[in-house]
Amino acid sequence: xxxxxxxxxxxxxxxxxxxxxxxxxxxxxxxxxxxxxxxxxxxxxxxxxxxxxxxxxxxxxxxxxxxxxxxxxxxxxxxxxxxxxxxxxxxxxxxxxxxxxxxxxxxxxxxxxxxxxxxxxxxxxxxxxxxxxxxxxxxxxxxxxxxxxxxxxxxxxxxxxxxxxxxxxxxxxxxxxxxxxxxxxxxxxxxxxxxxxxxxxxxxxxxxxxxxxxxxxxxxxxxxxxxxxxxxxxxxxxxxxxxxxxxxxxxxxxxxxxxxxxxxxxxxxxxxxxxxxxxxxxxxxxxxxxxxxxxxxxxxxxxxxxxxxxxxxxxxxxxxxxxxxxxxxxxxxxxxxxxxxxxxxxxxxxxxxxxxxxxxxxxxxx
Amino acid sequence: xxxxxxxxxxxxxxxxxxxxxxxxxxxxxxxxxxxxxxxxxxxxxxxxxxxxxxxxxxxxxxxxxxxxxxxxxxxxxxxxxxxxxxxxxxxxxxxxxxxxxxxxxxxxxxxxxxxxxxxxxxxxxxxxxxxxxxxxxxxxxxxxxxxxxxxxxxxxxxxxxxxxxxxxxxxxxxxxxxxxxxxxxxxxxxxxxxxxxxxxxxxxxxxxxxxxxxxxxxxxxxxxxxxxxxxxxxxxxxxxxxxxxxxxxxxxxxxxxxxxxxxxxxxxxxxxxxxxxxxxxxxxxxxxxxxxxxxxxxxxxxxxxxxxxxxxxxxxxxxxxxxxxxxxxxxxxxxxxxxxxxxxxxxxxxxxxxxxxxxxxxxxxxxxxxxxxxxxxxxxxxxxxxxxxxxxxxxxx
Numbered sequence: 001x002x003x004x005x006x007x008x009x010x011x012x013x014x015x016x017x018x019x020x021x022x023x024x025x026x027x028x029x030x031x032x033x034x035x036x037x038x039x040x041x042x043x044x045x046x047x048x049x050x051x052x053x054x055x056x057x058x059x060x061x062x063x064x065x066x067x068x069x070x071x072x073x074x075x076x077x078x079x080x081x082x083x084x085x086x087x088x089x090x091x092x093x094x095x096x097x098x099x100x101x102x103x104x105x106x107x108x109x110x111x112x113x114x115x116x117x118x119x120x121x122x123x124x125x126x127x128x129x130x131x132x133x134x135x136x137x138x139x140x141x142x143x144x145x146x147x148x149x150x151x152x153x154x155x156x157x158x159x160x161x162x163x164x165x166x167x168x169x170x171x172x173x174x175x176x177x178x179x180x181x182x183x184x185x186x187x188x189x190x191x192x193x194x195x196x197x198x199x200x201x202x203x204x205x206x207x208x209x210x211x212x213x214x215x216x217x218x219x220x221x222x223x224x225x226x227x228x229x230x231x232x233x234x235x236x237x238x239x240x241x242x243x244x245x246x247x248x249x250x251x252x253x254x255x256x257x258x259x260x261x262x263x264x265x266x267x268x269x270x271x272x273x274x275x276x277x278x279x280x281x282x283x284x285x286x287x288x289x290x291x292x293x294x295x296x297x298x299x300x301x302x303x304x305x306x307x308x309x310x311x312x313x314x315x316x317x318x319x320x321x322x323x324x325x326x327x328x329x330x331x332x333x334x335x336x337x338x339x340x341x342x343x344x345x346x347x348x349x350x351x352x353x354x355x356x357x358x359x360x361x362x363x364x365x366x
Numbered sequence: 367x368x369x370x371x372x373x374x375x376x377x378x379x380x381x382x383x384x385x386x387x388x389x390x391x392x393x394x395x396x397x398x399x400x401x402x403x404x405x406x407x408x409x410x411x412x413x414x415x416x417x418x419x420x421x422x423x424x425x426x427x428x429x430x431x432x433x434x435x436x437x438x439x440x441x442x443x444x445x446x447x448x449x450x451x452x453x454x455x456x457x458x459x460x461x462x463x464x465x466x467x468x469x470x471x472x473x474x475x476x477x478x479x480x481x482x483x484x485x486x487x488x489x490x491x492x493x494x495x496x497x498x499x500x501x502x503x504x505x506x507x508x509x510x511x512x513x514x515x516x517x518x519x520x521x522x523x524x525x526x527x528x529x530x531x532x533x534x535x536x537x538x539x540x541x542x543x544x545x546x547x548x549x550x551x552x553x554x555x556x557x558x559x560x561x562x563x564x565x566x567x568x569x570x571x572x573x574x575x576x577x578x579x580x581x582x583x584x585x586x587x588x589x590x591x592x593x594x595x596x597x598x599x600x601x602x603x604x605x606x607x608x609x610x611x612x613x614x615x616x617x618x619x620x621x622x623x624x625x626x627x628x629x630x631x632x633x634x635x636x637x638x639x640x641x642x643x644x645x646x647x648x649x650x651x652x653x654x655x656x657x658x659x660x661x662x663x664x665x666x667x668x669x670x671x672x673x674x675x676x677x678x679x680x681x682x683x684x685x686x687x688x689x690x691x692x693x694x695x696x697x698x699x700x701x702x703x704x705x706x707x708x709x710x711x712x713x714x715x716x717x718x719x720x721x722x723x724x725x726x727x728x729x730x731x732x733x734x735x736x737x738x739x740x741x742x743x744x745x746x747x748x749x750x751x752x753x754x755x756x757x758x759x760x761x762x763x
Contacts, residue, residue, distance in 0.1 A: 170714075173718040174717065177721025243551065257492055
C-alpha cells in the first residue's frame with residue numbers, strides 16, 4: 001500500500017460530511033426547486049435515504065476485503081486486464097468529478113465575487129492548495145478537516161439562524177399538490193450527485209483504523225450531510241420561494257445575501273461563502289487523492305508523489321475544457337451526470353460484489 | 367534556514383498577488399443609490415443618482431454643491447445605457463448600494479420584462495432595494511428632486527416607503543425578487559407603489575429647494591400601480607390602495623375614518639393590528655374566494671354626537687367600520703377585475719387549496735378572475751378609546 005496513514009472512524013465521518021456537502025450545497029436548491037417546486041424539501045429527504053442504501057453496498061464490498069485497496073478489489077474480482085481497465089475508468093471518474101467540482105467553484109467566483117478575474121488563476125491557486133494538502137498525506141488533511149468542520153457548522157448555523165423571520169410558510173403550499181412524480185423526478189439528479197459519488201470514499205476505506213466501525217461512520221456522515229442539505233433546501237424555499245430559487249445559479253449565495261438584521265448585520269454573504277470554500281476544498285482533495293492513489297495502484301507504482309504536480313496541472317486544464325458554457329453544464333448535470341455516476345457508483349460495485357459472492361471470495365482470502 | 371527563506375518568499379509573493387483583477391478602490395467609484403429607467407422612443411434612458419461624497423461626508427461646511435448628481439444616458443438596452451454613463455461620469459458607476467429603482471410610467475405601460483431581466487441577471491445589484499413607479503412624470507425627474515432632512519433623495523424614498531408602509535395603509539414596498547416571482551406567475555399579478563412630485567418639479571433640482579421651510583417640490587408616495595403581465599395597466603387611488611393592502615395583509619398600522627352613526631361628521635380610528643386570510647374554494651368546479659379580515663382599532667378622534675361609554679355604541683362603530691372596510695376592499699377588487707389583473711393572488715389561494723384543478727383553471731384565469739365571486743368578511747374589534755373617554759363635543763349638547 002502506498003498510503004501508510006490511518007484514520008479513526010469519526011475522522012472518516014467528518015470526511016464523508018464534507019465530501020457530501022461539497023459543491024452540492026451551492027447549487028442543489030435550484031435543481032430540486034426546478035422540478036419539485038414547493039416540494040423540493042421532500043426530494044431532499046429522498047437523497048440521503050437512497051444514499052444509505054449505497055453506503056450499505058459499499059460497506060459490504062469494503063468488509064469483504066478489509067486489507068485490499070479499491071483498485072486491488074477491482075483487479076482481484078475482474079482479473080488483471082478487465083479489472084485494470086475498469087480501474088482506469090474509475091480513475092477518470094474521480095478525476096472528472098474533481099474537475100467539475102473545481103469548475104463549480106471557479107464559475108461561482110467569476111459570476112458572483114470576482115467577475116474580472118480570469119477563472120484560470122482561481123483554479124491554479126485552489127489546486128496548489130489541494131496539491132499541498134494531498135502531498136502531506138491522508139492523515140494530515142483529515143486532521144485539517146477536523147479543524148475546519150466546526151467552522152462550516154458555525155457559519156451554517158449563522159446562516160440558518162439569521163433568516164427565520166423572513167420565512168414565508170406559504171411557500172411550502174401546496175404540499176405534494178402535483179403528485180409524487182415531480183418529487184421523484186427531482187430526486188434523481190440529487191441521488192446521482194452527491195450520493196452515487198460516495199464510491200470515491202471507498203478508496204479511503206482500508207485506511208480507516210477500525211474496519212468494522214467504518215460502515216457506521218459512513219452512514220452517520222451521510223445522514224448528517226443529508227440533514228445539512230435538507231436544511232439549506234428548506235430555508236431557500238421558505239425565504240426565496242420555489243420560483244426564484246429555481247432560476248438562480250447559486251441559490252445559497254442569494255440566500256446569504258438576504259441576511260439583513262435591522263439594516264445593521266447585512267452584506268455578510270462572502271463570509272457565508274466560506275462554507276462552500278471549505279467543503280469544496282475537501283471534496284476536491286478527496287477526489288484528487290482518490291484518482292492519484294488509484295492511478296498509482298493500477299500501475300503498481302512504489303509511491304505517487306511524482307504524480308501530484310502533473311495530474312494537478314491536468315486537472316486545471318480539464319476543468320477549463322470540460323464544458324464551454326453554463327448551459328452545457330446544466331445539460332451535463334441534469335441529463336448525463338446521474339447516469340454516469342450511477343454506473344460507477346452503483347452498477348459496477350454491484351457487479352463486483354455479485355462476482356465476489358459467486359466465487360465465495362473475500363473475508364480474509366487475500 | 368531554507369524554511370525561513372521559503373517563508374520570506376511566500377510573504378513576498380502575497381504582496382504581488384493581492385493586486386488582483388477585481389480591486390475596486392472607493393475613490394474610483396461613483397456610488398449609485400437610485401436608478402431610473404425611462405422609455406425614449408424604442409430606447410431606454412437610464413438615470414443614476416450618484417452620491418457626491420464630499421457633500422455628504424462633511425460634518426461642517428458643505429452646501430456648495432448638491433449632495434447627489436443624476437447622470438443619464440440613452441441606449442437600446444438597459445445595461446448598455448448604464449455602461450454608457452461612464453461617458454459623462456468621472457468614475458465607474460457602482461450599483462451595489464442601490465436603494466430605489468424607479469421605472470418610468472411610459473416604460474411600465476410598455477412592458478418591463480427586458481429591463482427587469484437584465485437587472486436580476488446583474489451580479490452587482492443586490493435585491494434589497496425597492497421598486498416604484500412615478501405617476502404622471504418620468505423617472506429622471508423623480509431622481510432630480512432634492513429633499514429636506516435626508517440629504518440623499520434615494521435614501522429618503524427608501525425610508526419614506528418603509529415608514530409609510532408601516533404606519534399608513536396605501537403604500538406597499540416591493541422588492542426585486544417578489545416582482546420577478548410574480549412576473550412569471552399566472553396566479554398573481556404585480557403591483558408597485560406610485561410616487562409623484564408635489565409642487566413645482568423644475569424648482570426641485572436646485573439646492574434652493576431645501577433652503578426653504580416649505581420646499582417648492584417634494585416627493586410623495588401616492589397610489590398603487592396595477593400590472594398585468596409586465597405592463598402597467600391602471601392605478602389604484604388612495605382608498606383602493608388601502609383596500610388592496612387590507613386584502614393582502616400588508617397593513618400593520620394605519621389611520622382611517624368612518625362616518626358617524628347619525629351621518630354628521632366623522633370618527634377617526636387608529637388601526638393597530640390586522641390579520642387577513644384569503645381562502646380559495648371550489649364549489650361545483652367554480653372557483654370562489656373568501657377573505658377574512660380581523661382588525662383591531664382604537665378610537666382616535668370623535669366629531670359625533672355619540673356616547674362612547676355605552677357598549678352598544680362601540681358595537682355600532684364596529685359595524686360601521688366593517689362596512690367601510692368592505693367597501694374599500696370591494697372597490698379595489700372591482701378595479702382589478704375590470705383590468706383582469708389578479709393582483710391579490712386569488713389564483714394562488716385556489717392553487718394552494720386545489721392544486722390539481724388549478725391546472726385546468728389557470729389557462730383562462732384572467733377571464734375567470736374578472737367575474738370571480740369574492741366573499742368578504744370583516745371582523746372589527748374596537749379596543750381602546752385613547753386617553754379620554756367621552757368626547758368634549760358630546761357633553762356640550
